[in-house]
Amino acid sequence: DAMVIQNPRYQVTQFGKPVTLSCSQTLNHNVMYWYQQKSSQAPKLLFHYYDKDFNNEADTPDNFQSRRPNTSFCFLDIRSPGLGDAAMYLCATSRGGTGADYGYTFGSGTRLTVV
Amino acid sequence: AQSVTQLGSHVSVSEGALVLLRCNYSSSVPPYLFWYVQYPNQGLQLLLKYTSAATLVKGINGFEAEFKKSETSFHLTKPSAHMSDAAEYFCAVKPGGYQKVTFGTGTKLQVIP
Numbered sequence: 001d002a003m004v005i006q007n008p009r010y011q012v013t014q015f016g017k018p019v020t021l022s023c024s025q026t027l028n029h030n031v032m033y034w035y036q037q038k039s040s041q042a043p044k045l046l047f048h049y050y051d052k053d054f055n056n057e058a059d060t061p062d063n064f065q066s067r068r069p070n071t072s073f074c075f076l077d078i079r080s081p082g083l084g085d086a087a088m089y090l091c092a093t094s095r096g097g098t099g100a101d102y103g104y105t106f107g108s109g110t111r112l113t114v115v
Numbered sequence: 116a117q118s119v120t121q122l123g124s125h126v127s128v129s130e131g132a133l134v135l136l137r138c139n140y141s142s143s144v145p146p147y148l149f150w151y152v153q154y155p156n157q158g159l160q161l162l163l164k165y166t167s168a169a170t171l172v173k174g175i176n177g178f179e180a181e182f183k184k185s186e187t188s189f190h191l192t193k194p195s196a197h198m199s200d201a202a203e204y205f206c207a208v209k210p211g212g213y214q215k216v217t218f219g220t221g222t223k224l225q226v227i228p
Contacts (some may be wrong), residue, residue, distance in 0.1 A: 003127055040124075042205065042218040043159070089143075103149050104216065106158035 006091050006107035013081050021076040021110045023091030032074040035090040086114045117142040117208045119219035127225040134193040136222050138206030149207040150188045160176045
């Protein structure tokens with residue numbers, strides 16, 4: 001089945017130690033998103049790629065970076081994780097364009113713990 | 116700018132009872148509207164979507180929602196709750212022509228045996 005896969009499901013990292021989360025998709029969707037979700041809160045958009053075009057949200061900290069080497073893969077890099085960055089990180093994909101919208105397809109998420 | 120308001124962060128219903136989760140939206144352009152469900156430690160799964168076709172939208176797992184433009188609402192209903200419906204539900208709005216979705220703050224549904 002076509003899907004969005006996030007690895008790892010659980011990640012423990014040390015305070016200040018760089019960490020990379022990965023997302024891959026077999027849907028051939030041209031838009032990929034990274035969301036941060038803290039406990040009992042709505043997902044918060046960090047950034048998204050429309051094809052190769054990177055779109056950063058204004059309030060996304062510089063500590064968060066992303067790479068999309070090809071259509072299928074997208075990475076979230078946290079350069080110096082702080083305790084406040086502990087959260088669930090969700091990757092999502094969608095078809096681009098202004099026509100009928102099919103919603104997002106989400107991965108299962110990566111739960112990040114900072115110790 | 117668009118926004119979504121979900122009334123009630125927690126809703127409890129008895130098994131077999133009607134489920135009603137409320138969502139009101141604001142959007143400067145005709146919107147697409149969505150309901151997503153999230154089970155613990157999982158990603159979000161699309162339940163249903165409104166994309167300007169029929170105002171009554173049927174989704175998976177017996178859920179449906181009705182788009183009411185005059186009330187700017189998109190409430191989610193299910194006639195009879197199952198234990199497996201216990202989860203968190205997010206309403207979301209996406210103005211047509213934009214790429215970004217705005218999520219509501221979520222409603223946790225508890226189903227009591």
